[in-house]
Amino acid sequence: MCWKLRLRLLNFDNGADMSYIIIGWGAILRQALDQNRLEKPFMAIFSAMAWLRALYTLRGESWMGPRLLPILSALKDTLAFFIVTGTCILAATHAYYNLQLREEPIPTYGAFLQVMRLGIFGDFDLFEFEGVDPTYKLGEGEEWEPQDPEPGATFVWAHALFYFTGIGIAILLMNLLIGVLGQNFELYQDQSAMLFQRARAKMLLELQARPWRHGLSSKDLVSWWCLRGSF
Structure with a gap:
């Protein structure tokens, strides 16, 4: 169990999400404690991470994913x-x-x-x-x-x-x-199609693992994704 937890924490997506949440809450709390001045360090990092997070979410889109994923994979491999x-x-x-x-x-x-x-x-x-x-x-x-x-x-x-x-x-x-x-x-870049399908399947699994999955079945999730015209 500890080994599996360690692997999950070392995962890039989980680590990025955890950092985004911690820094975001830190910026909000520091701003709430002192509303007379603008919170600069944490809010600056949080704003930059929000833009990068928005870019990373496009990896599941057919018009962006096959072009974005080879760039990210090349950076990880170095x-x-x-x-x-x-x-x-x-x-x-x-x-x-x-x-x-x-x-x-x-x-x-x-x-x-x-x-x-x-x-x-x-x-x-x-x-x-x-x-x-x-x-x-x-x-x-x-x-x-x-x-x-x-x-x-x-x-x-x-x-x-x-x-x-x-x-x-x-x-x-x-x-x-x-x-x-x-x-x-x-x-x-030669493996962009495979990387894109793998990233999309991983995003579907993440959607199924969210707390509100009980109100929306996996079949509904796939149907919703198909209606977006992504497949």
């Missing part, structure tokens, strides 16, 4: 790749943290932010990555001109980490991710 990428990000973050290059806003998040900007988004400032800031000098014509800072004590190690993160993560892993996603999408 879990191992994301684990490898996440481990490389953590390794670079730990190395950056030990170099003590950035202290703001806090050393841990400062290191993680710099590595994420460089490795995932390809956005970087080499001086900022090194932990030094340029200065400005008043030049001719009363204009302030930027001056490159002097190399710091960790100049060599910071640049070595910069090349490791830039080449290893931003170039190799990110381009490999594009190839893996493209291959997985083509694979699941």
Whole structure:
């Protein structure tokens, strides 16, 4: 029984529904406790999840399901790749943290932010990555001109980490991710009909398992679905 309960909790649909309910009730309760101000963090997450939930419910529609399900399946099948990428990000973050290059806003998040900007988004400032800031000098014509800072004590190690993160993560892993996603999408696109029928059958089972199933038989559910023109 415990194993079956664990499998149900680890299910993607059940986990998403549970998170949606918990965050939704949390946003409503926090808003009810203080009606003089707008509840921002929980309500923002709840609103975003409501849009994603509305999109996910379209998986049972014939005009959207065969196109949506291959995308979701391709993303799920790249879990191992994301684990490898996440481990490389953590390794670079730990190395950056030990170099003590950035202290703001806090050393841990400062290191993680710099590595994420460089490795995932390809956005970087080499001086900022090194932990030094340029200065400005008043030049001719009363204009302030930027001056490159002097190399710091960790100049060599910071640049070595910069090349490791830039080449290893931003170039190799990110381009490999594009190839893996493209291959997985083509694979699941060929199976779109099977994925669509499986998703629709699962949705029918979920409808039958709802509390009001006693007032509506399974035959009525199938008839109602057929009347919608989905089959």
